[in-house]
Amino acid sequence: MTAADLEDATDVDRAAVRAEAERHLRALVGRDDAALREDQWTAIEALAVDRRRALVVQRTGWGKSAVYFVATALLRARGAGPTVIVSPLLALMRNQVEAAERAGIHAVTINSTNLEDWERVHADIAEGRVDVLLVSPERLNNPSFRDEVLPRLAATTGLLVVDEAHCISDWGHDFRPDYRRIRTLLGDLRAGVPVLATTATANERVTHDVAEQLGADTLTLRGSLDRESLRLGVVRLPSPQRRLAWLADHLAEQPGSGIVYCLTVAATQEIADFLRSRGHDVAAYSGQTDPTERQALEADLAAGRVKALVATSALGMGFDATLGFVVNVGAPSSPVAYYQQVGRAGRGTDEATVVLLPAPEDRDIWAYFASLAFPREELVQQTLQVLADEGRPLSTAVLETHVELGRTRLETMLKVLDVDGAVRRVRGGWESTGQPWSYDAERYARVAEAREREQAAMLDYLATDGCRMEFLRRQLDDPEAAPCGRCDNCGGLSLGLEVSDAAVEEASARLARPGVAVAPRKMWPTGLANLGLDLKGKITDGADEGRAVARMTDLGHGQALRELFRDGTPDGPVPVPLVRAVVEVLGDWLPGATGTGAVAGSVGSVVHVESATRPTLVADLAAGLSRYLQVPVAGRWALVDASVPPGRGAANSAQRVAALGRRHDLVLDGDLPPGPVLLVDDRTVTGWSLTLAARALRRAGAAQVLPLVLATDS
Structure with a gap:
């Protein structure tokens, strides 16, 4: 259907269309008194009456989804094809499907978790039974979807919606290459098909970039980005122990249910475990959480059945629930990304508390990403x-x-x-x-420089004595930015620094507890034959599960390990606190290894991985374990080819296996003593060094290889 098949926009009774639109809005929100704001109607009118392309930059909770659902209902009533919504997150898709059904709009989704539904969904689309199709940006370039489904959608679509449109721009805080594929879809649409792009987090540069991609005639609607329900504050505390203790002592005071954001998956697990031990009803949530469990956790949070989800940014864009607070343990790398996260709170409530607990290690995590x-x-x-x-x-x-x-x-x-x-x-x-x-x-250099400026701005946010909401709004180029009167600097929020001795003591004990499992590699990388290596399939002669003192990103011993492995830290013996941690790990992991002589079968010998960058550290660790366990150092996974530099191939598994195979070989001082071999290294990043060393030891007669390292990166 072309634009000519639909009524001429000049002959439309716009007042009647607005009245119809507000009837759809009332069905959508379930309130008889609901009415469209002027800016919402301007967007709907542009789409459903004038068939234009529009970019809407409005704060979280403004009602962007109402614009495209109401426009869909109007267009479908006039014979238009289904609306296609490109949506970045499964949580957002689930929220939108539920919202659409409330308004009598039949919405379906195609994503990686519902493969069994794809054939039925395709058939329903072809039969005209679907009003809204939600797809992930990754799906747009799936070969079968791109070649077989996308052309049909482009030919029949009545409205295209690009949600979280800042992802289109590589200047945006959350650029995703798959979103750039939307440009192809835009070019394939029939003339007169309206397009809506929406976001809450676009500064002027990103807004201009997205509008330019949509087309010269794009209507851009920018509104105030103030969030009148949010009260922002920063709590600076000197140690991870006190930050955890503050969270344990003050979580119950936060209104309703909410989100505790962390920068890493490891932190979500560590903090959730600690808070549960202090009696709080919380759960960890990240991109590694099983999809079914993620859906159940989202439902529990939305219904108030848990106090908080301790989450990474995987619980982010578009998650729609009435939340009373957001706490960030660690600062995101930009004020814009931070505004995106705090926007999860304060929907449907008059007041919501937003607290940021920054840490010195935040900058290390920013540098990694x-x-x-x-x-x-x-x-x-x-x-x-x-x-x-x-x-x-x-x-x-x-x-x-x-x-x-x-x-x-x-x-x-x-x-x-x-x-x-x-x-x-x-x-x-x-x-x-x-x-x-x-x-x-x-261009890549300019983008990198922009990221550095964003990090500097985030540090400025932490240090500012001015209004925090005004600061965030200015970062988003909001022309109406002004003091909010609600944040800690404006006097509207008081956040104490006090924590109880009991909470600090328990947090200290929790963070001082060393020991992280190091899972063995199970399968050889694909394609090693291309590198001249006859290794494939399941690894049958590798290591057992090992142990590390801590992850590099951990809140407790992770801090000492980051200092130990920081560029510029001189090589030397293992620091005494880490020696104590190693002994504690051994006691928990191998109870027979008590330091008074290894119990039979516990450990028979020690072998260490030779290091070019920290030879003293690794040799000292091996020698100390030999003395403590009263077993010999039987050899080393030796450096035999100095032309292969440290870290070669670390970026991917196949390259790493090939590089390590050239760089190292097993050198033993004689026959291996009976009993398991304790394989010692300073740090494991990919796990392949331990795997190849264990394989060599197994081939030399070791019945069991037990890896022990100071640090793991995962």
């Missing part, structure tokens, strides 16, 4: 050359054997190259298009 930026030019060109030389599709796993990039970073790079037209995702992997491509080093 910054290291995952777009790769160097030589790695990109190498990838393109491999695909061109092969002349056939290659999977990401096979490409890893040719290019020293990790799986996630390689896939992200390929998605960017796909959008740029240099490669194409097909069944079986990725193939070269043969189109010329140039590395835009200047």
